[in-house]
Structures are given as structure tokens and as C-alpha cells.
Amino acid sequence: MTERSFALGDRRVRVLLGHDCLDEVAQVLTALDADRFVFVTDDTVQGVVGGKLAGVVEQTAPALLLSHPPGEAYKNLATLSRFIDLALDFGVTRRSVVVAVGGGIPGNIAGLLAGLLFRGIRLVHVPTTVIAACDSVISAKQAVNTAHAKNTVGLYHPPELIVVDLGVVAVGSPRDLRSGTCETVKNALAIAPGQIPALRRLLRPRADYTAADLGEIFDLSLTVKSRLLLRDPHEKHAGLLLEYGHTVGHALELASAAPDSAARAIKHGEAVALGMAAAADVAHRLGVLGADAVDVHEELIARVGVCRCLTAGLDTETVMRHIGFDNKRGYQAHSSSHVPMVLLSALGVPLGPGQRCLTPVPRRAVRAAVHELLRRGRECGGRCSRGRGAHA
Template sequence: MSGINWNECSVDFGEASYPYYFGEDCLDRIVASMAGYGADRFLVVTDDNVLQLHGEKLLPALARVAPVDVFSRPAGDGAKSLHNLGACLEQAIAAGASRQSVVVAFGGGVPGNLAGVVASLLFRGVRLVHIPTTTVAAMDSVISLKQAINSTHGKNHIGTYRTPEAVYFDAGLLSTLPSKQLRSGLCEATKNCLAIRPQSIAQMRDRLAAGDLASPQTLLWLLEESLEAKCSVMAQDTYEQRAGLILEYGHTVGHAVEMCDQRLRGSDGLSHGEAVMLGMLAAARISNAMGALDDAAVAVHEELARALGVGTEMPGGLLIEDVMDVVRVDNKRGYLTVSGEEAAMVLLGRLGVPLGSHDLPLTAVPLGIVKEAVATLVPDNQ
């Protein structure tokens, strides 16, 4: 991406399609493009960290196009709540929002999800634009129509689907991103390699060995890989309810660990990608225990986790039963009929091949086996 200031590709999921613009140090081009929407107001949903780091780069320029109203909350998954959803909607209406307004998701996956639900509900639907500022958002969450917030019981229980007007990615905004967040995006890319594109594992190893995770070349490769993986499985599954569920690999246990850790440590907790990597380790061990995934494939999971520099154990203080309580209410319930003592999980039979069918890549897993796998993630000193 170095030296490339403006590029466009099309994200196509069945009948849904939207442009993805990307470049480096291209905020002026982003604002110029957004000026063409004829918006009467921009409703910017962000978090306090992004606002402090990048607000002055975007908001004054955007305000020269149309009035800007900002809804910001402390960073962290806790922002994806019903309380904040209601507050954001009320603030938008009080500020004078109309059906000609545009909701702008400015930040990582959390502001992106909250903004997506706001755009879906405000006046029964207004336009949505994503400006991601993290690798996870740019390479994963915005390449989807799913928009959701959390319930008090679990992750992403309340949501909808919304096709954005466009995604705008300025790689220059990632220059301030901590290495933890860069690794988080690489964890999601690793998920794509393990579950969808095992032919890319060798190149992922090379990128990790080189160590320059923030280079424009690595970011471009991540974006291309993510687009290829997600579009390939969502071409005939726009809403990720059948074949697209493979993208949930690692998310059953991962979401549970993430939510429990956020409750304990707030924004200092695991990143989404780190939690998903732990979820993939658990999923690999579960599949192995069920006689499907072989030892060599499990070892590949563990090798890549170490190469990513993420932990292979849950943070201290997390209780197995708390994690299992969230697993029991995982948002994939209903796609596959399971008993009250089972969880519907995405597992692999071998790298790149789900244990379930390609059309519905879910397997009913006894909760006892899930609990045993979660127990392997507990630190030895706990």
C-alpha cells in the first residue's frame, strides 16, 4: 500500500454490494467522497481513545461538509450495551438527525457494531459509513453486514443486518495502534487461514517471522486475504447463517472468555482477536478429543498462537464456570438443534474443512467436553 493513496474494491455478498476504499494518508479523499452523500448531518459514533488520537484529523474537515454530532464512550466492549444504544439514538434525534443523516462508525469493531445498530434503527434505517481504525475492524468486522450489541448475558445477542454505503480505510490511522491491537487483527486473519484458506498458512508464518506487522505491505496482504476469505464463504450466504458460519470459528469459547475478561478488567482485558485465538485453541482440542482433528493440526494452532505473541492461557482470575455460563447462551443457538447439555460449535475436521457440512459448519458438542477444553486454558498457577 506504500505510495498508493486511493484504491477501490467491491465487497459482494449475494445481492448485497458496497465499495471498500483504501489507501494511506487519504483522509482528504475520504471527506471529499463523503461530501457526495448530500448528508444534512453526520452522526459520528466512536470511543474516547479514537476521538483523542484522530478526532482532529477527521471531524473539522467533515464539519465543513455538514454539521457533525459525536457520540463517544470509553473504549471497550462495554460500550455495546442497550443503555448506550438508547443514549446514542436519543442524542441523534435531539441534535436534529433526519432520514438524510449519515451515521459514521469511526473506530474499531465496538463503535462499528454500535453505529451499525443505530443506523438500522434510526427512522427505521439511515445510511451507514465505516471508517475503521483497527486491524480487526478493517480486516474483519466491516467485511460483514452483521451489526450487534451485547445483552447482559452474552455477546452480540441484539442486532440486525445493515449494508453500509461504503467502507473507507486509511492505513495511516493505524500508526498509533498498539501492538496488542495489531496482533488482534492478525489473530482474525489466522482464523481465516486455519478455517478457510490453509494454503495461506505458509505466508502467514513468513509475515509473522518478519515481525513488521504494521508495514503497509503486511496490511495490504491482510486486507486482500480477509476479503478473499470472507467473500468466498459469503457469496451465497449474505447473512452468515449457513456456510458463512465458518467465520465463527473460535468464537464460541472466544466470545465467552472475552466477555468474562471484560467484566473483570474492562478495557485492559483481552482484545477480541486474542480471545478468538484462545477460542480456536479450545476448538482444536475439542475436535481432537472427538476424534476428528489430528495432533499435527492442533500443533499448527499452537504454533501460530505462539508466533503471534498472544497468550495461550486465559488471564488469571477467570473462572471456568463463568466462561461456561456464557458458552451456554452463545448466539449460534437455533442454527443447529442441540440438547440443553450441548453447544453448537464450529469445529474443523482438518485444516480448511469444517467438521459439520460446508452448508452448515456446526457440530453439537457435549458441554462436558467444552468444559474440559476450557480447563486446558486455565493458567497452571491458578
């Protein structure tokens, strides 16, 4: 395994990267000298890797395996509360370590569990999706959802260590690999355009990435996120740039996942890619972003394999209603006629004034961009070359 690290507040977080290295991962965990291990995973990842890893570690220290059904619906206080009781029954102490094995969902639940037990015990992430490896674990933010909204209850608790087995990440579904890679595209467009040539070389619409490709994609993400976290460990100021594409993106994700939705659920990263297309369109309509920069958005979104036809079944007003609940409300005085958004004036250059890089955008400009996004989605109707297989 190779080692990297990044600073998070007053802590340096070690990152170990390897390929088919589960035994080494177990050795690294054992070396933490914990009195007990609490593994948190989901029922799918338990079968792929979580159960095996916990089994190997258990040969040296008592290990408890906590698992929940996969999905956003289980990232809630009920799962967390059940896990807290089971961990305490198991005899967890301040010397114990919580190990998250899985995507961003078990990662966030484990992060909150570790942050709350005895006001904070050690947390290790073993991410198994691209989104977890490249995005959610490179952060101190931990949260679960409530009936009101996503990520409403949480705290900051940095991990002690991150261990990535790229061989495990690479066996995820093409859609999950693509969804994670969209966040790396976002970093390049909004923060580090110098990474665009590397992405042109790496991205493939079918998302048939090798472990080596994923290692390169991971390093691109780590470079950007570690630079931002150095200045802004709580991701409240410069870190808000990471929210590029998320205003329309979250709304598409939530609208498509609603129980009464006629649309198929859009994954987080896919939604962010489409949200970036909408943000570029908004900025272009307002006359602040040039056509060349819009074209680069289109090119990278095509290369990553996301098409607007994913929005089939959604309507503009439903998406606009969800935009009204965006979690960036409260950063600025709220006005119902404006939506705070991260917009760019050029690739890598935020338009927004002040530290928070948020621009109040007239709702009608956002509505026009959403309307156009959905119209072009209907126009494609799944006929795109990227649609076949790539959306499976």
C-alpha cells in the same frame, strides 16, 4: 487510495484503502452529497482522528460528532438511545449519512443507529482497528449488548462505503493489532488454508506491523469474508464457519471480563486464538483431526503472539458456565450434555453436518480441552518469550 468492492445481498460495497489519507477520506465523504453527517466515535478515537475528520467535513456540510467512552460497557441501548435523540435534534434526514470512525464498538453502534433512523439511512465505516477493518465492517450485522448477553439486540444494515486509512490503524496498541490479526489466522485455519504461507511470512508476535503489512492482512480477510458473504449475507449458514474458535473464545473473553474475575481481561481476538487451540484439541480428542493440523494451529497461534498464560486466574468451571450461554444455542435443538461447536476434520474442512457446520460435542470433551488449556497456561505462568512485552 486503491479501490476494492464486495457483494452484500443486493448491494456492492465499495472499499477504499489508503495510507495517511485523511484529507482524501474527507473528500470521499463530501462527494456523497449528504445534507448532514453524523459521526460516531469513542473518546479515544475522537482525539486520534474522529474529531479532525468531522472538522474537515463540517466545512462543506453540517456535521455532528457523537462520542462515547471506549469499551464494551458502552455498546448498549442507553448509548444508542442518547445518540438517536441527539441525531434527531440535529435535524438528521433520509439524505443524511452516519459515519462510524473507530473500532468495532462505535462501528456497531453507528451501524444500528443508521439502520434504525427512518428505517435505514446510509452508513459509512472508517475503521481504525484491525478487528474493525478486517472483520466487523465486512458484514451487515449490527448489534449492541444487553445485560443478558453480547450482541443480543440488532439488525442487518450493510454499509454504503468503507474507507480504511492504514496509517491510522497501524498506531493502535500491539495487543489490539494482535487481537485483530487472530481473526485472519482463524479464516486461514477454518476456511482458506491456502493463506497459511502468506501468514507465515507476515505474522510477528510483537505485532509491530507496518501499514503495508496491515494492507496485506486486510486483503487476506476481505478475500475470505467476501467469498462467504456472497453465499450467505446474513452469516447464518456457511458464514457460521467464521465462528471457529468463538465458543470457548467468547467464554474466555466473558469470564475474564467479569467484575469478580481474578484474571486480566482477554481481548476478543486473543480469546478466539485460544478458543481455536481448544477446538483443535477437542477435535483431536474425538479422533477427527490429525496431529499435523493441530501443529499448524499451534504454530500460527505462536506466530501471532498469543500464549495460553493469558488465561491466568480463570478456572475451568467458570469458563464452562459461560460456554453454556454461547450465542450458537438455538441453531440446534439444545441438549445440556452437548455443546454446538465448529470443529474441523482438516484445515479448511468443517466437520459439522449440513449447512450449518456445527457439531454437537459432549460437554466432558470440551471441559477436558478447557482444563488442558488453563493447565498449560499455568505451566507457562508468563515465562514464555512471547509473554514479555508482547502481552503489554
